[in-house]
Amino acid sequence: MSSLEIKNLHVSTGDKEIVKGVTLTINSGEIHAVMGPNGTGKSTMAKAIAGHPDYVITQGDVLIDGKSILEKESDERAREGIFLAFQYPSEIPGVSIANFMRAALQARMAEGEEIDASAYYKRLYQKMDLLKIDRKFTSRSVNEGFSGGEKKRSEILQMALLEPKFALMDETDSGLDIDALRIVSDGVNSLRGPNLGILLITHYQRLLSYIVPDHVHVMIEGRIVKSGDKSLALELESRGYDWVKQELATA
Amino acid sequence: MAETASDRPVVAAALGGFTPDVFARHLESAPSWWHERKRAAYSRFEALPMPGRTDESWRFSNLSGIRIDGFTPDAAPPAGTAAASAAFSLAAPPMLTFVNGRLASRGELPAHLAAKGVVVSTLSEAAARSPELLREHFMAQPQKLGSAKFAALHEAFIADGAFVHVPRGVEVDMPIVLIHSASGAGTAVFPHTLIIAEDNSKVTVVDHFHSNDTLGQFACGANDLYAGHGARITYAAAQCWSLETLSFQFNSTVVRRDARVQSLNLHLGARQARHESLSQLQAPGGFSEMLALTVASGAREFDQRTLQIHQAPNTKSDLLYKNVLLDRSRTIFSGLIIVDPDAQKTDAYQSNRNLMLSEDAESNSLPGLEIQANDVRCTHGATSSPIDADQAFYLKSRGIPEKAANELLIFGFFEEVLCRLENEELHAALRDLVRTRLGR
Structure with missing residues (x-):
């Protein structure tokens, strides 16, 4: 069992502070949904945790099993177990999904060890079948010419x-x-x-009727202002975000 | 012309180490049928000046890197030199292997090809068997791209070369692999490949230039490609000279009616390399596809000069040169498309793309058009850009370290060119060479 601790996280891009002190702990086995209107810092928080160079963590910490990951490059963080499923995945012409994933798995092997190609393809195809992805996909360039749905399936x-x-x-x-x-x-x-453990960022409740979260958090203006269980998501769906903002103002 | 004392250093510099007595010794070892041509070539070499600062066809070139003294032609390979070339993973055995310009070993042409009259031989053998073909096609095209002097040097000092002749209507079903290797410090080699594909024939030829030594060498090579009516040539050249070599390579491609030539030059080796490529589309329906991939690292310079000449209507050319630049390397691409007045419906394309992995690297592009017909489609373009930050982050976010991520992006960048090859084995073999080079 592992834990991902986000402690008083502040993130800036350029001169602008976007995330203003988020604290959240995710344990293995849990799904946390973070909801909120556009532009409240949800994506910024995710990218900063994954190590995107444009997002600077100015204060706070992110720890896996008690160890800070902030000194590590994005590729090291990924090998430590962080995965960012992108909202807008990059297109990489000329690099096939098969070669891309092979390089990613190779990076996780010890020095001098090589991936067993036939076992790799077997596993790749098995996962593709699970996600109803056509086998021809493996030779296509990463995300190039993919539909929105194909891109998201490729992320999964x-x-x-x-x-x-x-x-x-x-x-x-x-x-x-x-x-x-x-x-x-x-x-x-x-x-x-x-x-x-999953941190699910969305601003619609729709997804949460398919992937039922254990915890729901509302993020507004760079802070988590309310947390609850899945019923909070339903409440947000019917009442919108304004009541949370009002609660915040009167608090 | 009267010679004054002050002329002498200039003349000496213009000959480098290839002085008249060195040439005289070379002639002693050259077959007699070649003497007359070689003498004429040497006279041209002597008469032509070294490239100068104001020479437009050498613009941006590092002229101080072009020193042609201290090299030895006709050097015997040091004892124990392995002729085999490493890391080129094609199933077809090499048909001819040259070491320091001379035939070191040959493979056996499959009987069904020999029976159809396909010839893969040395130029010397060809001179005895079919002198008329040599007269017609060996170094027969004009040198228009600035290196007439070095082309003359090539012709003067060439020891031997490869000759591939595919008779009318014959399709060769395996790539013909030719290896040209150089061995020993200071060795000068003058490799040559002549490909004649007669009407409606089809052939794939692979030249592999190779030297293991890290010591300085000089390679001054040429190839002549001739595609007769409806013929189809695929030509791939992998330049893997030692990283201290000074390399010149001159290509001439002649495309006749409805013929198609695809050439791909992979530049991986050399300290300073200049490649000149001339495609002449001489008859309607001809198509020349000119491809090149370069990995430039260290302080290396790759200088590529191209000319696509459309001499007949309804001809097509498509050039795509891609360079990857690391460290303090430099590339120069200068390409010209000429469309003659009656070459209507010409379709010509020229593109040079540079992927910059270092802020200290420098790419220079000089695209040009000279169009004298009024109903043509010609486009050209050049770009230089660093690695895309979003792509790099995407790869790294999957756990791929920066170096491996950059390599993937380089392969992705090259793939557009390699994908044009029909032969998947060749595609994979060239990709392996790039991988080996990047690993160094």
Whole structure:
């Protein structure tokens, strides 16, 4: 069992502070949904935790099992078990999904060890079948010419192969129709288990009826202002965010 | 011309180490059929000046890096030199292997190809068997890209070379692999490959230039490609000279009616390399696809000069040169498309793309067009850009360290060119060479 602790996290991009002191602990096996209107710092927090160079952590800490990861480069953080499922995954012309994932798995092997190619492909195909991804996908360039749904499925495929300890899923539901949403959710649910903690970023409740969270947090203006269980998500869906803001103002 | 004392150093500099007595010794070892041509070539070499600062066709080139003294032609390979070239993973055995310009070993051409009249031989053998073909095609095209002097040097000092002749209508179903290697410090080599694909024939030829030594060498090579009516040539050259070599390579491609030539030059070796490539589209329906990939590292310079000449209507050319620049390396690309007045419906394309992995590297692009027909489609473009930060972060976010991430992006960048090769084995073999080079 592992834990991802986010302690009083402050994140700036350029001169602007976006995340203003978030504290949150995610244990293996738990799904935490972070909801909130656009522009409140949800994605910024996820990218900063993953080590994006444009997002500077000015205060606070992020720890895996009690050890800070902030001194580590993004690739080291990934190998420690952080996975960021991107809202807008990059297109990488000329690099196939198969070669990309092979390099990612190779990076996790000890020096001098080589991936067993046939075992790798077997596992790749098995995960692809699970996510209903056509095998032809493996030779296509990463995300190039993919539909919105294909991009998100490709993110989940990567997550399934890399078996992170903690997945930060940034607006995984955006741009998906109901069929695609169901496939992606089924994929996430199949990965759900005692070894994986998930931070699910969304601003719609819709996703949460497919991936049921253990905890729901509301983020407004760079802070978590309210936490609860899954019923909070339903309340937000019917009442919007304004009442939370009002509560905040009168508090 | 009267010679004054002050002329002498200039003349000496213009000859480098390839002085008349060195040439005389070379002639003694050269077959007699070649003497006359070689003498004429040497006279041209003597008469032509070294490239100068104001020479437009040498703009941006590091002229001080072009020193042609201290090199020995016709050097015997040091004892124990292995002729085999490492790391080129093609199943087809090399048909000819040259070490220091002379044939060291040969593979056996499959019987079904020999029976159809396919010839893979040395130039010397070709001179005895089919002198008319040599006369017609060996170094027969003009040198238009600035290196007439060095092309003359090549012709003067060439020891031997490869000759590939595919008769009318014959399709060669395996790549013909030719290896040119150099061995020993200070060795000068003058490799040559002549490919004649007669009407409606088809052939793939792979040249592999190779030297293990880290010591300085001089390679001054040329290739002549001739595609007859409806013929199809795929030519790939992997330049893997030692990283201290000064390399010149001159290509001439002649494309006849409805013929198609695809050439891909992979530049991995040399301290300073200049590659000149001339495609002449001489008859309607001809198509020349000119591809190149370069990995430039250290303080190396890769200087590429190209000319696509459309001499007939309905001809097509498509050039795509991609460079990866690391460290303090430099690249120069200068490309010109010429469309003759009656070459209507020409479709010409030229693109040079540079991926900059270092802020200290420098890429220079000089694209050009000279269009004298009025109904043509010609486009050209050049770009230089660093690694895309979002792509780099995406790869790193999956646990891939920066060096491996950059390598993946380099392969991705090159893939667009390698994918143009129909032969997947060749594609993989060239990719392996790039991987080996990046690992150094």
